[in-house]
Amino acid sequence: MDLPVMPPVKPMLAKSVARIPPDMQYEAKWDGFRAIVFRDGTEVELGSRTGKSLTRYFPELVEALKGRLPERCVVDGEIVVAREGRLDFDALSERIHPAASRVRTLAERTPASFVAFDLLALADESLVDLPLTDRRALLTRALAGVTAPVHLAPATTDIDVARQWFEQYEGAGLDGVIAKPPTLRYRQDERAMFKIKHERTADVVVAGYRFHKSGPVVGSLLLGLYDDRGTLQHVGVCAAFAMKRRAELVEELEPLRLADVEGHPWAAWSDESAHETARLPGAPSRWSGKKDLSWVPVRPERVAEVAYDHMENGARFRHTARFRRWRPDRAPESCTYAQLEEPVRYDLAEVLGSPA
Structure with a gap:
């Protein structure tokens, strides 16, 4: 060439x-x-x-x-x-x-x-x-x-x-x-x-977190929404925090921290077959390679407002969400997919001017 x-x-x-x-x-x-x-x-x-x-x-x-x-x-x-x-x-x-x-x-x-x-x-x-x-x-x-x-x-x-x-x-x-x-x-x-x-906002359940690569501070919060069957589905993470804020989040979530994952809605996360029927954190993929996908479970009792751009296949945030604030006025079970705004369907062929 x-x-x-x-x-x-x-x-x-x-x-x-x-x-x-x-x-x-x-x-x-x-x-x-x-x-x-x-x-x-x-x-x-x-x-x-x-x-x-x-x-x-x-x-x-x-x-x-x-x-x-x-x-x-x-x-x-x-x-x-x-x-x-x-x-x-x-x-x-x-x-x-x-x-x-x-x-x-x-x-x-x-x-x-x-x-x-x-x-x-x-x-x-x-x-x-x-x-x-x-x-x-x-x-x-x-x-x-x-x-x-x-x-x-x-x-x-x-x-x-x-x-x-x-x-x-x-x-x-x-x-x-x-x-x-x-x-x-x-x-x-x-x-x-x-x-x-x-950019839109959604109220989500914080059900766990991962540690930051630099040490025992929050690297990312694990976010969930309830589906129409009442199952908490993992929908993404928010991860952009100042270092001081990462340390504060560990303290804020400490009262909800669980000793182990037993009894948590995402308890089956380490079972590869469980990912076929539910959205769980730590889904194995060729992108993750040998990356440590372990996480700290917390009781799913705190609600956060996050900003997001759009959903992938209506199931998860396409990109990392952005933390806006805690929502103590919201009950976790009210954080469902129903709150999400659905864009009006538009045929890709109309965008390209030819059959897609």
């Missing part, structure tokens, strides 16, 4: 802001795996955000990119998997598997798509020093008439359209909106763009 921009490339990033800023180019924020695609004739490489290769996990996408991208190019975009008209991050995560036979099976069962939103090189020319408006124009021409599973990400300079996308696209599983300065050059590994994500 011999391209004007060679791997590894660390993608340009975005910083969070509360509102959609004016005078920008706006795009949807995709909920997938960020990927830089390098194509030089028959050679295709999929580079991840960390610089590691994703190529072996998406053989069907490699073949599709060979037939749909320019002969020699470097394209920034997102690998996604769609089910029933919306993005499915869980199905996408399953694609990262060490067994080649499993990779082949999943390539047929849950084929991936690639959404292109930036062009870093074309033929023998590097485009990273061109302004975004020029790169976007070249990308639009290069992908004119492209067909699924490769897509050109919709973009607009109309802030009212961006606001409409922010409200509608969540129903298709998207994360929010990205705002990019029109004159922006491509700046690797810098937060030079802006992301605007949905």
